[in-house]
Amino acid sequence: MKKIVKTIYFIIPFVFIALAMAMMIHLGISLKNNEIPSVFNRAILYVKTPSMEPVIMTGDIIVIDTNETEFSEHDIISFKKPGEPNIIITHRIEKIDGDLITTKGVNNYESESWEKNFSKDLIVGKYVAKSSLLGSIYEVIFINSVDFLYVFIIIVFMLIGIIEIKSIVKLLTMKKIQEQEEEKKKMIEEAKLRLKKETKDEEWKQLF
Numbered sequence: 001m002k003k004i005v006k007t008i009y010f011i012i013p014f015v016f017i018a019l020a021m022a023m024m025i026h027l028g029i030s031l032k033n034n035e036i037p038s039v040f041n042r043a044i045l046y047v048k049t050p051s052m053e054p055v056i057m058t059g060d061i062i063v064i065d066t067n068e069t070e071f072s073e074h075d076i077i078s079f080k081k082p083g084e085p086n087i088i089i090t091h092r093i094e095k096i097d098g099d100l101i102t103t104k105g106v107n108n109y110e111s112e113s114w115e116k117n118f119s120k121d122l123i124v125g126k127y128v129a130k131s132s133l134l135g136s137i138y139e140v141i142f143i144n145s146v147d148f149l150y151v152f153i154i155i156v157f158m159l160i161g162i163i164e165i166k167s168i169v170k171l172l173t174m175k176k177i178q179e180q181e182e183e184k185k186k187m188i189e190e191a192k193l194r195l196k197k198e199t200k201d202e203e204w205k206q207l208f
Contacts (some may be wrong), residue, residue: 041067043125045078045088046138051105052076052090056127061134062090064125071096071120076127077103082118090127091115 047060055076056062064078071077073093079101081087091103100117104110 041065042128043078044134045090046135047090047130049105051107052092053107055092055106056090056130057132057135059135059139060130060132061138062127063129063131064090065128066125068126071101071123071126077101078124078127079103079118080122080124082114082122085122088124089115 043064043066045062045064047056047058047062050058062078071093073096075093076090077093078088078090081089089103091105093101094104094111095102097117099120101120101123102111102117103115104112
């Protein structure tokens with residue numbers, strides 16, 4: 001039973017590493033290809049325009065809930081631009097009329113013609129959170145003239161590998177120390193037995 005537990009304990013970190021690697025590659029490549037990466041019903045998008053400032057700034061990374069189905073006025077949503085599904089817009093809901101939605105950017109004076117009374121089917125998700133820091137990191141890695149995508153992934157893999165190697169070395173060192181301790185105990189027990197035997201032999205010699 002202990003052996004099975006140790007095996008599971010040893011395998012679990014590698015499972016998490018594999019999942020983290022898969023998620024990282026999925027998110028990075030999806031964003032690079034202007035797709036919508038989604039993990040556990042959460043998608044991330046990069047904001048390219050100032051239409052939602054100061055609520056959401058240009059260059060922010062936002063998180064949206066792709067599983068949300070209930071929407072209210074003043075909710076911020078991301079949706080496919082009517083007639084141009086490859087473009088994702090993030091605006092605030094101004095009006096809901098049955099299955100039709102009208103939105104407007106916080107920084108815009110009025111709703112654009114294409115965002116008036118469009119179908120709810122075009123909604124990708126509901127805004128949950130934002131991060132300017134992640135947006136800055138994404139800009140450096142994916143948007144600047146030098147494409148750091150593969151370099152970034154390689155560096156992360158190397159760091160993970162180094163951490164895991166250190167963990168393995170630590171485990172092996174602890175195992176070796178344990179084996180040495182057991183060997184010492186064994187030698188001490190053997191020495192005690194020899195001493196006990198020698199003492200008995202000496203007592204027998206004294207008797208005769």
